[in-house]
Amino acid sequence: MSSASLDIATLYERHADDLLVFLVRRTADVEVALDLWAETFAQALAGRSRYRGRSDAEAAGWLWTIARKRLAMYFRKGRAERRALERLGLERPELDPLIEEEIARRAGLGELRRELAVAIAALSEETRIAVRLRVVDELPYADVAARLSISEPAARSRVSRGLRALGDALDYGPTTEGARA
């Protein structure tokens, strides 16, 4: 797969399922994961002219890097971006309960939620509160810092520590990123 012939359709065919499972397991939210998943492929399509790889493995790595960046951005901002989708005039299909159920089943979401509950309970109280303020309540770091009466760098450190811990819990599942990318 040369840079001149990057085939998004083939990338999609090979990675759509696994990428979705990965994102569901990282976010524990099917809707959010689908937004990130769709935006990942839209970004891959929109940015394919910038792809410089030569092999299938490089193409896969490139795609998964886009996905990880979208995920990191989601954790930072607390919302899934849709810029490439909007630019392309692309919409993902509407989700219905049947499909949501199947995606959750493939990702092992029920079990994952139980694991997450354990992981969250294992966080220190101060870390748990910081993660909740940032990720659940979607507060800017400045506000998280103000609420906790700590400096902003300390708030960032605390949240990132919590997310790392939760991320470690989310790394285990029916399929893993490492096995695919």
Added chain:
Amino acid sequence: MTDRIESYDAYISEFGRRLAVAGKPGRPSYARRHRYGLLALGAVCLVAAALSPPGQAAISWAGELVGIGEVGGPPTSDDRPEGVSPASDQVVIANGSAPDGTRYEIVVYRTDDPVAGDPERGSTCIFVDFPAREGTNGGACGDNTFEGEGRMFPYGVSGPAEDGVPENPYVSGYVKPEVARVTVRREGDHGPPIEAEVARLDGQLQQRIGADAPIGLFLAFLPRDFDVEDLGMRGEALEITAYDPAGAVLERDSVPPADQGRPASAASEKFTPAQQKAIDRIPPADRIEFEVLDCSTIDLGTGQTDKGGGPTTCISSKPSAEVKEIAPNITTSDIFNWEGENGERDPLLQAECAFLRKAGAKVGSYCD
């Protein structure tokens, strides 16, 4: 169980199909428009004079046989993307010349493909084509996104390009059919606005292609020094205002949208456009400086040390001297919240992670 799996497979297939359609060459899309950065304008009145008034365009079409590329006639080139199901002829609703003399045509057609909204309804596609420049058309297809509702839909900035060098940048989009005048102004510019050309799909022409409702379209060529980078979503913003025949404001909007591709709203209010542009020119990773702190002794603001379960490395971050020189009141938060077309937080995250790794920290999945 089977239904569930089939529904899932159909879902995955459907998005794959949409992705494939979006990637077709020649598709009039938001993305294609943005492929060609920006350049210039010199003669706004030249453009305005070159276009046919919308009312006259419809009458001309109804009353006489018109030629290729003329209003009411077929376009000079067929730029419909592969895979689009045509439900009507392509028809030129306006034409003229860009500031450098490049001819353009505003073309409409109907398709059976539901690009957005109700899948039972087709879509109307409108795009600006430069017949002499292959692959430079840009536009959009849609149904209830703008038809009938008449919401302003400025879909972007682009321009025909030679070898990737953009020329004749323009902004275009949709407006309510009753809009008579559209002006475009660079955000913060208090000089005379750019007068856009307004074309309209209505009356017999609308019936001819089977559009559900009349649509207005505006097109304005932009100054050469207008600053838009990469896909056209960064740099300066444009304020677009639509007026009714009596001069009353009907709609206002901006390109890029106020919540996209621009510095965060807080930053917009806090910094001047010149400061924002200057900071945008600094590589993101150079906007911030990190410093290692001693976790075992540092007071993180709680009056307690961060022992036990804490990070192996503590760092502080502050705006770099280069950034502070431009904006003395900038904060670390401003920098982390700064948004750009290519996701400038990614380089910041990378810089943070690179520093942490260099300092021997266990960064884990946060930096994957």
